[in-house]
Amino acid sequence: MKFEFLEHPSDLLIKAAGKTEKEVFKGMMQGVAAYLSGEVETKPEALAEEQSYIIEIEGDGYLNLLIKFLNEILYLTETERKIFTKVDFEELAEISLKAKVYGYKSEFVEQIKGATYRSSFEKTPKGFEARVVFDI
Amino acid sequence: MCSISNMIQKKDFKQIGKYLYEIPKNFRDDMKAPARFYSSPAFLEKLLGERALEQLVNTATLDGVYKYALAMPDIHEGYGFPIGGVVALDKTKGLISPGGVGYDINCGVRLLKTGLFLEEFNSKKRELMEEVFKTVPAGLAGKGAARISLEELDKFLEWGAEYAVEKGFGTAKDLENTEENGRLKTADAGKVSDRAKKRGKDQLGTLGSGNHFLEIQRVAGIFDKKVADRLNIQPDEVFVMIHTGSRGLGHQVATDYIEIMRAAMKKYNIKIADPELVSAPLNSKEGQDYFKAMSAAANFAWVNRQVITEMTRRAFNRVFGIPKEQVVLIYDVAHNMAKIEGNLIVHRKGATRAFGPGNPNIPLIYRDIGQPAILPGSMGTASYLMLGTKKAEEETFGSTAHGAGRVLSRHKAKRMVKGEELRKELEKEGIAIFSTSNVGLAEEAPIAYKNIEEVANITASAGIAKKVIQLRPIGVVKG
Incomplete structure (x- = not known):
């Protein structure tokens, strides 16, 4: 599993790790999917429908990009009523991201209000690790 | 991640009232x-292991903070400000912070x-209960009873509950018994993003999930008979409590403006103790x-509770005739x-506004x-139904606790x-549960x-609110 739910007194804390930044972004997105659908494991990417949505954002670093990316996903989740499990990155650099995301129609078990800046994105000996607190 | 090495200990504060504690200005x-x-020995033990007090101290560092940063006895860790936080800032020199309002703008009851x-x-x-469950969507599926266009949404955002009443959701008397009469005149729909509007458009008249609920309650205890008599409240009378807020629209306004304020911090050279306290000068x-935008989201929340009220009234009318x-709004905070x-x-x-007797901002x-x-x-x-006091106006900027x-x-x-x-346990106690999810x-x-x-x-003993009646649940609708 590329993500993990950690203990938090009032909100939701997800940790995602990977060899590359892209893996961390994807792991975090799948952590969100797992939480929303009430499943501990991620729903397989195969569930994602063909229709894609383009996310194109700029930021001042990977943490900023990650929070913005997750908030884009949450916006799409609520307005399209889909859970997003698949992503193709066209570009992911320190100040910009362009990606296509894919989701599937689903009922939600849980709700997330927003991804917050009580979060971190760090380089580790094995790659990268992010911890994001979501307001729920 | 934020460090917890500064965890506040007993030696860092002093008791200045029976239930009131102070961390002096020279602490940091x-x-x-x-x-x-405000706290009690029982609550204090638990509070000391949390980050909430450190968050409270952080709010005392904001530019323009007036007198002291405060927290009510239900304080716990939040985003930026602790939940239960009350911070008053000078309106000419002070800051405004989305973290001091939260993601669920005008969540209320x-x-x-x-x-x-x-x-x-x-x-x-x-x-x-079935009727209410059917007409007031709980959880995350389902659309609200008010079907509106994006254009009409702007009217709700700017005119709040006033416009909801005009559209047949409730009466003029409801407005009188709502904080700010259900409308913040400072609202500007043009400052709310299209995304926020799209996220909230279909959610007017919905409870949402989390701790939001519609509860049917009975009067289980009367503490102030004089006031209860005056309001014609008797034991075992049935009440309805509605707890919800501005739904996806408010969440998106918070998300949007936290980004905007992050940029503004650099522009105005604002130093904050915690990145979650992003702020900008109010002016x-x-x-x-x-x-x-926050005012518009607040109006949206009042409309939401107003629409749910109308649906509740219709349900009581259909079932009980x-x-x-006859279903009267006591108050909305x-x-x-x-x-x-x-x-x-x-x-x-x-935290809840709790103005005392004589205040011109409360209904006659x-x-x-x-x-x-x-x-x-x-x-x-x-x-509980409580009343605000003069002491609250003097000590807490007219505020009291908001929940457990x-x-x-x-x-x-x-x-x-x-x-x-x-669910089974609660049903055994006579509380009917209508919920969309066991989780x-x-x-x-x-x-x-x-x-x-x-x-x-604690609030009653500290004198910042007065108990009138206690209510106990007999039915719960939640997400």
Whole structure:
């Protein structure tokens, strides 16, 4: 599993790790999917429908990009009523991201209000690790 | 991640009242005022292991903070400000912070008196609950009763509950008994993004998930008979409590403006103790834009509670044949808001306005007794109708507690409690549960919260609110 739910007194804390930044972004997105659908494991990417949505954002670093990316996903989740499990990155650099995301129609078990800046994105000996607190 | 090495200890504060504690200004160099909090020995033990007090101290570092940063007895860790935080800042020199309002702008609670009594109610309880469950969507699926275009949404955002009443959701009397008459005139729909509008458009008249609920309650205790008589409240009378906010629209306004303020911080060279406290001067463009958008989201929340009220009245009318006007709104209070009050911008983050007798901002019918302040308990536990006091105006910028306050994470609660078993337990106690999810039930289990009686007692003993009646649940609708 590329993500993990950690203990938090009032909100939701997800940790995602990977060899590359892209893996961390994807792991975090799948952590969100797992939480929303009430499943501990991620729903397989195969569930994602063909229709894609383009996310194109700029930021001042990977943490900023990650929070913005997750908030884009949450916006799409609520307005399209889909859970997003698949992503193709066209570009992911320190100040910009362009990606296509894919989701599937689903009922939600849980709700997330927003991804917050009580979060971190760090380089580790094995790659990268992010911890994001979501307001729920 | 934020460090926890600065965890506040007993030696760092002093007791200055029976239930009032103060962390002095010299505790940290960056504090611009002392930090005060209401608590009891029982609550204090738990509080010391949390980050909430450090968050309270952080709010005392904000530019323009007036007198002291405050927290109510239901204080617990939040985003930026602790939940239960009340911070007043000078309106000319001070800051406004989305973290001081929260993601659920104008999350609030209202109390309806039905004039029905337990025995009669119980004869058709299931029928009524089913009707409410059907017409007031809970959880995350389902659209609200108010179907509107994006264009019409702007009217709701700017005119709040006033426009809802015009559209047939409630009466003029409801407006009188709503904080700010259900409309912040500072709202500007143009400052709310299209995304926020799209996210919230179909959600007017919905409860949402988390700790939001619609509860049917009975009067279980009367503390102030004189006031109860005056309001014609008797034992075992049936009440309805509605707890919800601005839904996806408010969440998106918070998300949008946290980004905008991050940029503004550099522009205005604002130094903050914690990145979660992003702020802008109230009088800057960014500060004003947020204030106008937040006001619009607050109006949206009042409309939401107004639409749910109308649906509730219709359900009581259909099932019991009582006229809709028999279901009277006692009061509606906001929990998450920043408001101009006198020369201050008062941030209440999980706190209730509680003005005392004589205050011109409360309706005439309550002016001699004080503003009704509603204290909802967690699911399955008691709630209180209280009144604001003069002392609250002197000590807490006219504020009191907003609820029980969480002690157990949702994650832990889910692990410790099985939703289905909890449902059975509550049903055994005579509380009918209509919920869209067992997971949601487990997360809101009573053990996850502070003892509401203790919260009510602390505020009453500290003199910042007065107990009128205790209500106990007999039916719960939640997501």
